Amino acid sequence: MSRTNMQEQAEGYVPLKWNVLLMRRNPMKGYVAAFCAVISVVLGVVLLGHWIFGVLGLWFFLTATIEYFYPITYTISQEGAQARCLWHWQQIKWQTVRRIYVGNEGVKLSSLENPSRLEAYRGVYLRFNNNREQVLGTIERWRPENAVMG
Numbered sequence: 001m002s003r004t005n006m007q008e009q010a011e012g013y014v015p016l017k018w019n020v021l022l023m024r025r026n027p028m029k030g031y032v033a034a035f036c037a038v039i040s041v042v043l044g045v046v047l048l049g050h051w052i053f054g055v056l057g058l059w060f061f062l063t064a065t066i067e068y069f070y071p072i073t074y075t076i077s078q079e080g081a082q083a084r085c086l087w088h089w090q091q092i093k094w095q096t097v098r099r100i101y102v103g104n105e106g107v108k109l110s111s112l113e114n115p116s117r118l119e120a121y122r123g124v125y126l127r128f129n130n131n132r133e134q135v136l137g138t139i140e141r142w143r144p145e146n147a148v149m150g
């Protein structure tokens with residue numbers, strides 16, 4: 001058991017962890033995405049003349065859309081927050097959180113002090129799964145004092 005886990009257990013704190021599968025929220029998009037995956041294979045084979053290009057097309061498509069087909073695991077702990085989906089992983093430590101944006105579908109923890117176009121590429125977005133109050137309460141418990149709710 002790591003030192004961090006022992007500290008959390010000693011304090012009576014257990015990290016908040018939940019999963020979200022985006023395909024369950026809108027299955028019709030899943031059918032469209034599956035159709036597009038098939039089209040990418042066919043186009044790769046037909047236009048470029050070899051089956052390997054079809055496989056590459058499928059690989060690139062699945063790499064870009066994996067968060068839709070595979071569950072995303074979110075964790076909020078004493079150290080920070082993270083979102084993990086197969087080979088895609090985002091993490092932010094509490095000491096680097098500067099802004100917190102709360103929306104209807106989730107909450108964004110950002111490391112930028114001011115709103116910017118770079119916002120989409122910084123921080124971690126935590127989607128709710130019928131646990132909005134629990135997520136916001138846990139964030140409130142661990143967020144830094146200088147983090148602005150925006």
